[in-house]
Amino acid sequence: MADTVTDGEREAEEWGEVDSLLTAYARLVDQAGQQSLSVESAREYIAELLLLGPPGGLYGYNTEPAVPRLSSSELEDLRTECLDLEEAGGVEQFELEVEEEMDDAVRKSANISSTDVLRGMDMQGIPWHSLQFRRSVYRSERLATFDSFRNLTTPLSELDPLVQPVAMESGFFRFTHTHRRVHCTYAHFQLRRLLWCTGSNSLYYMQNHALHHYYVPTGRVRTVMDLRGNAFAVGRTTVGTMAVGHGLCVAGGFRGQVVATRLGDGSTAFARRVSLAEDAIVNHLDVLPDSQGTVCIYSSCNDEFVRVLNAESGATMLQTKYDWCVNATALSPDGRILAVTGDSCSSLLVEASSGVKIASLPGHRDYNFSCCWVAGSSSPLVATGGQDRCVLMYDPRFTSQPLFALRGKMGAVRSITPSPDGRYLVVGESADFARVYDVGKQCQTAQEIDFFGELCGVAISPDSQRLFLGLADPTYGGILEYKIGDGNPLCSLNL
Numbered sequence: 001m002a003d004t005v006t007d008g009e010r011e012a013e014e015w016g017e018v019d020s021l022l023t024a025y026a027r028l029v030d031q032a033g034q035q036s037l038s039v040e041s042a043r044e045y046i047a048e049l050l051l052l053g054p055p056g057g058l059y060g061y062n063t064e065p066a067v068p069r070l071s072s073s074e075l076e077d078l079r080t081e082c083l084d085l086e087e088a089g090g091v092e093q094f095e096l097e098v099e100e101e102m103d104d105a106v107r108k109s110a111n112i113s114s115t116d117v118l119r120g121m122d123m124q125g126i127p128w129h130s131l132q133f134r135r136s137v138y139r140s141e142r143l144a145t146f147d148s149f150r151n152l153t154t155p156l157s158e159l160d161p162l163v164q165p166v167a168m169e170s171g172f173f174r175f176t177h178t179h180r181r182v183h184c185t186y187a188h189f190q191l192r193r194l195l196w197c198t199g200s201n202s203l204y205y206m207q208n209h210a211l212h213h214y215y216v217p218t219g220r221v222r223t224v225m226d227l228r229g230n231a232f233a234v235g236r237t238t239v240g241t242m243a244v245g246h247g248l249c250v251a252g253g254f255r256g257q258v259v260a261t262r263l264g265d266g267s268t269a270f271a272r273r274v275s276l277a278e279d280a281i282v283n284h285l286d287v288l289p290d291s292q293g294t295v296c297i298y299s300s301c302n303d304e305f306v307r308v309l310n311a312e313s314g315a316t317m318l319q320t321k322y323d324w325c326v327n328a329t330a331l332s333p334d335g336r337i338l339a340v341t342g343d344s345c346s347s348l349l350v351e352a353s354s355g356v357k358i359a360s361l362p363g364h365r366d367y368n369f370s371c372c373w374v375a376g377s378s379s380p381l382v383a384t385g386g387q388d389r390c391v392l393m394y395d396p397r398f399t400s401q402p403l404f405a406l407r408g409k410m411g412a413v414r415s416i417t418p419s420p421d422g423r424y425l426v427v428g429e430s431a432d433f434a435r436v437y438d439v440g441k442q443c444q445t446a447q448e449i450d451f452f453g454e455l456c457g458v459a460i461s462p463d464s465q466r467l468f469l470g471l472a473d474p475t476y477g478g479i480l481e482y483k484i485g486d487g488n489p490l491c492s493l494n495l
Contacts, residue, residue: 195457252282
């Protein structure tokens, strides 16, 4: 009677055959000279491209979920492929096959690392090697043809005298990973505040009207709030915006819904419609303590109201009506002044406790969708971003005109995010570009991050060490991760 073969022994035997095939395949890599690697390095490189792994993980790396293994038919295909390549002499055919394997690896891979980028892979996995044009050519075409949405037709050149020259630098943040397991989406083309970071490794994002938590080290995704049905008794909720902080995850819907879930136990804090108006899209949410230390939810709505809600009960503590749809608010560091921006070329500063107007902030040439407070040399400054592709910076003590303007590269300014330590200001456009400005140098220097796709949101870790960008592209999207720069060459790559 033949000895019984265990599953583990069979798996090890199959891996041994795959290992020998990879070694043969790797020699062709070395012969072709495309990667300038040793046979052993090339063998490891090809193994990574093919997403193989012996029991326990590939070369010491354990993955969750498990790395896909080759089926019997795939194993036979690889065996045939190696033989064919050897008979053909290898080089030209090898180039084609490696490109195909790389494309397949990109489609399956959860992450693209900085090591992959240094080896020549695009950080989003775009297979430029198999396209008819290079990245630089496509970038030029997109810059020339991109149509950035505007509500008004005022010439943008009117802001030219205010635009501050900016020197481009590269050492602020360095690329580390593209997290491709995460699929970010957005529901409204003008609302892009759908990515939050509550810890160095803890992210929250929206995908198809459900809010998820993503733990970076393991790649684990957990659903925090699913609003696709009517589980919260406020009707099916199309999520336009979200906020996370102070133990709460809050979603805002297209029909005035505001739903808050406690992060600790997943229970519902409250779920209600703050407005029954016909146009009641909740455009912006924040969870912040007021000047007395009470945690509140600040809700900006298309019905022209800003509402301050009790964070536990959802009860309206204050509501103030304005003359236009309110798209965003930002509370001053001392909690006393609220910056309010919306469907207007001017923004407002109001008393946070009463909604009473303090000052107007004129200057934009189209509607505004973002604002924040920025550390200044003597007092905090206010930044507003609009569809005129500019960020305008104001001193709240002298509001008759902006101090200066920061002009974007291609699209409307949809998000402005200061780092918690006050060193940087990250400006996210609707698509393709984000800029990191050095606040200490009065925003006269910046790092430009260049990608392809619609931007869902920008988030910075509480320790200001990590920057995350959420991309909505269904094929080449995910979350781009950057870490504070240290002279690493990846800071200066044309990504």
